[in-house]
Amino acid sequence: MNVLILADVVARPGRKVVLERIQDLREQYRIDVALMNAENVAGGFSITPSIADELFAAGIDLMTSGNHIFAKGEIVPYLKRNPRLLRPANYPPATPGSGLFVGEIRGFKTAVLNLLGRVFMPPVDDPFRVARECVKSIPDEVKIRLVDMHCEATSEKYAMGWFLDGKVSAVYGSHTHVQTADERILDGGTAYITDVGMTGSYAGVIGMNKEQVIERFIKIPARRAEHASGNVGRLAEEIAATYKFKQPVFVAEVDLQTLLQIKQQDVLYRPLPVFPAIVHDVSLLVKRNLTFAKIRQTIVEQNFELCRKVEFVDVYEGKGVSDDKRSITIRLEYRSNERTLIDEEIDAVHNQILKALESNLGVRRRV
Ligand SMILES: [Fe+2]
Numbered sequence: 001m002n003v004l005i006l007a008d009v010v011a012r013p014g015r016k017v018v019l020e021r022i023q024d025l026r027e028q029y030r031i032d033v034a035l036m037n038a039e040n041v042a043g044g045f046s047i048t049p050s051i052a053d054e055l056f057a058a059g060i061d062l063m064t065s066g067n068h069i070f071a072k073g074e075i076v077p078y079l080k081r082n083p084r085l086l087r088p089a090n091y092p093p094a095t096p097g098s099g100l101f102v103g104e105i106r107g108f109k110t111a112v113l114n115l116l117g118r119v120f121m122p123p124v125d126d127p128f129r130v131a132r133e134c135v136k137s138i139p140d141e142v143k144i145r146l147v148d149m150h151c152e153a154t155s156e157k158y159a160m161g162w163f164l165d166g167k168v169s170a171v172y173g174s175h176t177h178v179q180t181a182d183e184r185i186l187d188g189g190t191a192y193i194t195d196v197g198m199t200g201s202y203a204g205v206i207g208m209n210k211e212q213v214i215e216r217f218i219k220i221p222a223r224r225a226e227h228a229s230g231n232v233g234r235l236a237e238e239i240a241a242t243y244k245f246k247q248p249v250f251v252a253e254v255d256l257q258t259l260l261q262i263k264q265q266d267v268l269y270r271p272l273p274v275f276p277a278i279v280h281d282v283s284l285l286v287k288r289n290l291t292f293a294k295i296r297q298t299i300v301e302q303n304f305e306l307c308r309k310v311e312f313v314d315v316y317e318g319k320g321v322s323d324d325k326r327s328i329t330i331r332l333e334y335r336s337n338e339r340t341l342i343d344e345e346i347d348a349v350h351n352q353i354l355k356a357l358e359s360n361l362g363v364r365r366r367v
Contacts, residue, residue: 001108002029003146003170006036006060008177010200010207011044015051018199022059033105035112036199037148037174038063038085044208045071049078052085061105062086064114066150066175067122069097073236080242088116088150090130096242100134102142110144113168115160117151117175127151128163135167147171154180154194161192172196177206277335278346281313282354283327283366288317290361292328298360299332299353306341306349309333327366 004025009018018036026034038047038055045068052063052075062084069075069087079085079097089099101112113134115127131147138145145168149160157173164171166188172195173180179197186192200207205214235249284295292312299310313329321327332353334346357363 001032001144003144004029004031004034005146005148005172005196006034006199007179007196008037008040008066008174008198008200008207010040010177010198011042014198014200014207015041015055018055018060019058026059032108033110033144034059034061035146035148036060036063037065037150037196039065039068039150040200040207042072044068047075047085048072049074052078052082056084062101062110062112064112064148064150064174066114066116073238076236076238076242086112086114086148088114088124088127089134090116090125090127092125094243096239099130100137102138108144109142111138111142111146111168113145113147115147115149115151117149117153117156117160119151119153119156121151127156127160131160131164135164143169145169149173150175152176157194158192161186161190165190165192271337273335273337275336275338275340277308277333278341280332280334280346280350281329282332282350283316283329284357284363285321285325285366286328286361286363288324288326290328290363292330295328295330295357295361295363298357302353302356304349304353306334306336306345307332307353308335321366 006018009015022034025031036055038052039045041047041055042051047063047065047069055063064086066088069079075085076096079087083098083101083103085097086099086101087095087097091099099114101110103110113131115131116124117127118124127149135145147160147164147168147170149157149171151157151173152175154173157171161171165186168190170191172191172193174196176195177198177200178195180194183191183193198207204210232250232252232254235245235251240249286295292315296310299307309332311331311333313331315329316327332350334341334349354365
């Protein structure tokens with residue numbers, strides 16, 4: 001008997017070639033049972049009911065899937081009613097659909113098991129434990145037993161091959177979209193290949209637009225993920241219905257540690273100034289090694305009541321200034337929170353500042 005396994009069929013290019021060629025392939029290679037992995041078939045993610053109908057009508061007998069199968073909510077009712085579209089068997093027990101098919105395909109008693117790996121993949125139940133239970137449940141008279149191990153790591157796929165060796169007809173890997181060259185018959189008689197590859201466009205990166213994939217590697221998404229603190233949303237009605245929830249259900253996933261850090265921060269505020277500020281620029285003759293930072297520090301440390309800001313304006317060296325000195329112009333901003341200041345008040349503070357600079361740093365006003 002001949003089994004055709006089409007690797008991950010990706011988006012329209014993959015779909016188109018399957019629809020156009022499946023009958024020719026069936027005839028050419030005298031195919032008895034034709035399987036394909038459908039998890040990327042609708043725009044690269046999951047599958048829709050109409051696409052599934054189209055592929056079954058064209059000559060596909062059964063479809064396995066993987067981690068993207070629930071990316072399109074509309075497929076959930078279809079999964080529940082169509083045993084020939086599988087989702088991975090090691091999703092939690094309440095997940096809609098089935099991961100194991102046991103029945104007749106074109107007159108052949110056949111079992112197909114779909115598993116999802118756990119290395120570099122979203123968290124799921126142990127595929128080895130689930131595989132053991134599922135294989136145990138297959139009646140002895142079902143001799144054609146095919147296992148799609150959908151996962152990233154070659155070691156995990158190979159381990160599954162040996163784990164089921166002698167218990168199933170074939171263990172084949174999917175998901176990486178790159179076919180491996182390690183096909184073999186294992187010691188117990190099970191056919192094995194780490195990945196069956198992809199049916200899709202080879203002009204891109206594993207079937208997807210190459211420019212967009214490169215952008216994802218080198219641009220914003222990685223940075224945005226660093227600051228994610230959670231998600232919130234309403235559970236899709238289809239999924240809520242499978243749990244028999246009567247009310248709308250909202251689901252939130254939050255990073256508690258990030259939220260607690262935000263909560264612990266004291267909120268500080270200062271009212272916006274009501275009264276106008278008065279600004280005085282002053283040029284100072286300073287030694288060449290004296291910095292504006294030091295001047296500013298000297299003023300700020302003395303905490304002059306009405307002085308709100310000290311800013312750098314300009315530096316000058318040259319004619320009119322001796323070689324061992326330079327002129328630094330600073331801007332002093334004066335303001336009161338209670339009243340509009342009068343000249344006498346400002347002059348008094350301004351002179352105190354100049355005196356402090358002279359006594360502490362030897363700085364004189366340039367006139
Ligand atoms: Fe996948």
